[in-house]
Amino acid sequence: MPDTDADTDTDQLRDSDQPGDPDQLRDPDQLRGVVAGFLRRHDRTGDRTAFLRARFDAGLAWVHHPVGLGGLGLPWHLQAVVDDEFTRAGAPDNRPRRNSIGLGMAAPTLLRHGTPQQQRRWLRPLWTGEEIWCQLFSEPDAGSDLAAVATRAERSGDGWLVDGQKVWTSLAHRARWAILLARTSSTGRRHAGLTYFICDMTAPGVQVRPLRQLTGEAEFNEVFLTGVRLPDAMRIGEVGEGWQVARTTLMNERVAIGGRPLAREGGMIGVLTDVWRRHPEIRRTGPHQDLLRLWVRAEAARLTALRLRQQLVAGQPGPEGSAVKLSFAELNQLISGLEIEVRGAAGLRHDDWTMRRPEEPDLLGRTAAYRYLRARGNSIEGGTSEILRNVIAERVLGLPSEPRVDR
Structure with a gap:
């Protein structure tokens, strides 16, 4: 296994950062106390990487992971308790959108299929963002x-x-x-x-x-x-x-693309509703009805994605992720199309054709034209919508598969 500066012996933790009794830590107040103690011992305004490494070693990265692999062996829903406390304290995060493939696909695959040596080598610098x-x-x-x-x-x-x-x-x-x-x-x-x-x-x-x-x-x-x-x-x-291992990656990929945790009116539906509220001159009965239908679909998709993420973390990944990703792609394309329609000619202006190499698409911070163009790719990346419909039909609904020629 190759060595890098990020390698560490995670068994050599400071005594003060050793996790407590897992049963006690299931109490959110007890867990908040652990986070508070960690924040007292570590400077959140100093070296970002050192802070994130210490957080991983203390089991406060992925609390549902085993001890020694960034977690405390706790239920997944307690991650929100930990994240909220760090956010409230103004502590640096690991910039998750910079390493979406590592966090959303590689990490769960390593956790399920990797050897202990592989998990120890790669999970820590992956979570801290030192390795993309x-x-x-x-x-x-x-x-x-x-x-x-x-x-x-x-x-x-x-x-x-x-x-x-x-x-x-x-x-x-x-x-x-x-x-x-x-x-x-x-x-x-x-x-x-x-x-x-x-x-x-x-x-x-x-x-x-x-x-x-x-x-x-x-x-x-x-x-x-x-x-x-x-x-x-x-x-x-x-x-x-490799196909069995890849299926774990693919199931998590579809949730990573279409099932990111969002607040109500988060994502592109939030952009569209904000436009509607700020520009009364664009309001008409037809588009208003379309907006309401899309809002309901977006909220149903958000709640479904939340439930599916809980299943994944509990070790129950399934083909239902295909439905979440399929819905995400269709919704983004419908929402971006409606935004172009209500904005009229102003919505067709693309801000910049400059050749860039971004770390990720900016579906929320750019123009309506950019969102419309970029959303075309949502039905291709992470499995085309045609393939996902086959997965849903065969593995979720139990319909007979199409005859195939095995090459």
């Missing part, structure tokens, strides 16, 4: 049909040599690590020939190129892998069982 992650899954001929992955990983001594091309890779230009799905066998069923790896994005043979999109930005990348050497210690799960 990206996802090397989709390929030019394997996007919706992910089982068609052609990137190959060949045995080479005590490791692997990887060759192939990945595409639509967010954050690849900033990432230190990537979750990688590669083909290790061409015999038998396609799903059975895949293996899951962690790829060092700074390794020789990794080339990242920007992909400029409809908004003018290059939020995504294409990644070329040429003779990239990976130690076997960077394999997650058994050889040939």
